Amino acid sequence: EFTFPLEFAKQTDENEFVAPLWGSRSVGYLLDQIRLNGESKELVDEVVRLAKKYGIITPYTSYLIIEDEAEQLGMNRIRRDESLLSQRVEGRTQAPKMKEAEDDLANDSGRGSVRASEEIQEMNYADNMAQTQMGRSRLEYTDPAGRQRNLADGVMNVQGRAQYLNNGQWLDSAIALQENPGRMTVNHIQFNSPEYFQLLRERPASAEFLALGRNVRFLLDGQVWEVAE
Numbered sequence: 001e002f003t004f005p006l007e008f009a010k011q012t013d014e015n016e017f018v019a020p021l022w023g024s025r026s027v028g029y030l031l032d033q034i035r036l037n038g039e040s041k042e043l044v045d046e047v048v049r050l051a052k053k054y055g056i057i058t059p060y061t062s063y064l065i066i067e068d069e070a071e072q073l074g075m076n077r078i079r080r081d082e083s084l085l086s087q088r089v090e091g092r093t094q095a096p097k098m099k100e101a102e103d104d105l106a107n108d109s110g111r112g113s114v115r116a117s118e119e120i121q122e123m124n125y126a127d128n129m130a131q132t133q134m135g136r137s138r139l140e141y142t143d144p145a146g147r148q149r150n151l152a153d154g155v156m157n158v159q160g161r162a163q164y165l166n167n168g169q170w171l172d173s174a175i176a177l178q179e180n181p182g183r184m185t186v187n188h189i190q191f192n193s194p195e196y197f198q199l200l201r202e203r204p205a206s207a208e209f210l211a212l213g214r215n216v217r218f219l220l221d222g223q224v225w226e227v228a229e
Contacts, residue, residue: 023054024132028123055162059101
């Protein structure tokens with residue numbers, strides 16, 4: 001009998017791509033159910049949750065996310081700066097393309113329906129990150145300043161969850177997915193201040209979030225941390 005001591009790391013970032021791939025496949029499966037059987041609140045809610053968490057931004061998920069955020073904003077459950085996609089676009093600039101994606105899912109025949117089926121199946125079997133972002137060319141929009149943008153840009157993955165860049169600040173999807181994010185206590189820290197380096201020393205896991213830039217808001221150890229210049 002031989003005994004070998006093994007030591008496993010509590011946390012590793014080597015396989016962080018696995019979570020988004022799993023998320024893409026799950027979203028693909030759920031979208032397929034919506035395409036075949038129609039929308040239900042349970043299916044839509046789960047698509048929105050997974051798409052937000054893992055940054056699965058496609059023509060089909062983006063309209064669901066923006067619709068959900070519009071509802072949350074209307075009920076004062078989130079602030080404008082806590083939305084992940086809504087604050088990027090004026091509704092009128094993206095509405096036609098969003099409606100087209102919604103129609104593609106709803107139709108059971110036609111070119112759009114075939115395209116939706118093919119793209120969703122590719123998400124279902126995604127084995128690389130490129131396959132999680134289907135229909136990227138149909139995510140282009142014009143921002144309020146008249147510049148061409150893409151909804152799929154400005155999304156990074158840190159510790160298995162998506163971070164969204166909005167108005168110069170990176171926002172952790174884990175915050176947006178809280179039941180009442182506006183009621184959470186926020187630790188405000190100035191970039192490059194003594195408190196900033198103290199955070200790095202005392203909570204090494206914060207380094208991945210802080211590496212995103214000088215303005216970040218993230219959830220760590222059950223607390224919200226906001227770093228700003």
